[in-house]
Amino acid sequence: MEDLYYSDYIQLDKILNSQHPKSFEAMEEGNDEMLFIIIHQVYELWFKQIIFELDLVRHIFIRGRINDNSDDMSKAVQKLKRIGKILELINQQVTVLETMTALDFLEFRNMLLPASGFQSRQFRLIEAKLGLKMGQRYKNEYYKHSRRGSLSEADLQEVDQAESESTLKELITKWLERMPFFDETYWREYKRSTPQSGSVDKQATASGSDDKHKFWMDYRNAYKNSLSENEAGRLKEFDKVFFEEGRGDVSPAAMRAALFITIYRNLPIFHLPFELLNTLSEIDELLSNWRYRHFMMVRRMIGLRVGTGGTSGAGYLEGTLSQHYAFREITEVATFLIERSKRPTLPNALKEKVSFNL
Numbered sequence: 181m182e183d184l185y186y187s188d189y190i191q192l193d194k195i196l197n198s199q200h201p202k203s204f205e206a207m208e209e210g211n212d213e214m215l216f217i218i219i220h221q222v223y224e225l226w227f228k229q230i231i232f233e234l235d236l237v238r239h240i241f242i243r244g245r246i247n248d249n250s251d252d253m254s255k256a257v258q259k260l261k262r263i264g265k266i267l268e269l270i271n272q273q274v275t276v277l278e279t280m281t282a283l284d285f286l287e288f289r290n291m292l293l294p295a296s297g298f299q300s301r302q303f304r305l306i307e308a309k310l311g312l313k314m315g316q317r318y319k320n321e322y323y324k325h326s327r328r329g330s331l332s333e334a335d336l337q338e339v340d341q342a343e344s345e346s347t348l349k350e351l352i353t354k355w356l357e358r359m360p361f362f363d364e365t366y367w368r369e370y371k372r373s374t375p376q377s378g379s380v381d382k383q384a385t386a387s388g389s390d391d392k393h394k395f396w397m398d399y400r401n402a403y404k405n406s407l408s409e410n411e412a413g414r415l416k417e418f419d420k421v422f423f424e425e426g427r428g429d430v431s432p433a434a435m436r437a438a439l440f441i442t443i444y445r446n447l448p449i450f451h452l453p454f455e456l457l458n459t460l461s462e463i464d465e466l467l468s469n470w471r472y473r474h475f476m477m478v479r480r481m482i483g484l485r486v487g488t489g490g491t492s493g494a495g496y497l498e499g500t501l502s503q504h505y506a507f508r509e510i511t512e513v514a515t516f517l518i519e520r521s522k523r524p525t526l527p528n529a530l531k532e533k534v535s536f537n538l
């Protein structure tokens with residue numbers, strides 16, 4: 181067998197022969213279009229790797245039963261952290277493009293119409309696989325494939341397909357809902373930290389179900405006491421989020437589990453689950469950072485002009501920045517935290533239960 185040669189192994193010829201700046205055909209000297217093409221290609225390669233890792237993590241959770249201390253769990257966290265590192269890197273890369281000035285860009289901008297990053301199938305797949313739905317997208321009328329500058333019908337179908345499969349957000353929600361923290365066998369020796377009073381509390385002791393569990397009544401009281409006068413309305417929100425409606429598309433049971441893991445993250449059993457939730461928030465934040473950097477760069481490059489993809493340009497990008505999050509609900513669990521010293525003390529039986537098979 182012949183020795184494998186580096187450039188053959190990574191198919192370098194294909195990659196290095198894939199840059200064909202439109203403007204070079206007519207101009208004698210090159211301009212920044214080469215940089216413009218290469219940077220987009222580099223981004224798309226990283227998007228490909230992100231999708232690869234995301235699918236791997238999704239498949240771990242699709243399998244259903246995950247031991248929270250298992251290799252699967254640490255693998256999921258490791259892959260998600262890798263996605264975070266790639267996002268950090270591609271955020272940095274914006275600075276390379278920023279060495280191109282607005283006038284440099286104008287030299288070739290009209291030649292690429294109506295092509296635009298808006299049509300990046302892989303970027304849309306990342307958003308969809310994380311959990312962003314078409315209905316939640318800012319100005320989703322821009323996605324109609326009949327619009328000039330939108331995605332092709334085939335690309336939109338692929339995004340649609342990704343949305344209809346289990347998204348990471350849906351899988352994480354189901355995993356959170358399976359947490360068996362409130363099995364009565366662990367709570368027999370639980371000592372209430374607040375006297376039982378009030379209608380909600382009476383209801384709680386009567387029902388004994390997870391959501392009206394004595395622990396949550398104690399926590400609710402501690403949260404109530406932590407609120408300042410002008411935050412008193414938050415208690416209503418607490419009830420809504422954890423006992424009634426949940427938040428966004430995350431159920432009350434999943435929100436309770438996310439809060440429980442966050443409060444008791446110091447317990448060994450919660451280290452990995454907390455890392456997981458924290459990394460999801462981090463990914464959301466890093467993607468927002470990218471949106472912000474791209475938006476600022478675009479404003480410098482084209483001011484208030486419309487984009488090549490036919491959206492309102494910077495105005496549109498600013499809109500996506502405030503609206504496009506996959507894990508907002510998980511991140512905003514912080515709204516409902518209380519000081520460490522005020523947390524109810526967990527019964528030993530629960531603390532000793534060190535391995536959950538979910």
Ligand code: HEM
Binds near residue numbers: 303474493
């Ligand atoms: C001179 C540099 C760039 C300019 C002026 C620019 C401009 C724009 C504009 C105006 C939009 C809104 C859609 C439209 O109407 O076209 C957009 C969207 C987008 N661009 Fe860029 N862009 C630049 C570089 C990049 C690079 C390097 C990437 C890397 C892949 C990229 C990826 C995207 C993506 C993914 C979107 C969709 C964002 C969303 O809808 O949330 N852009 N760009």
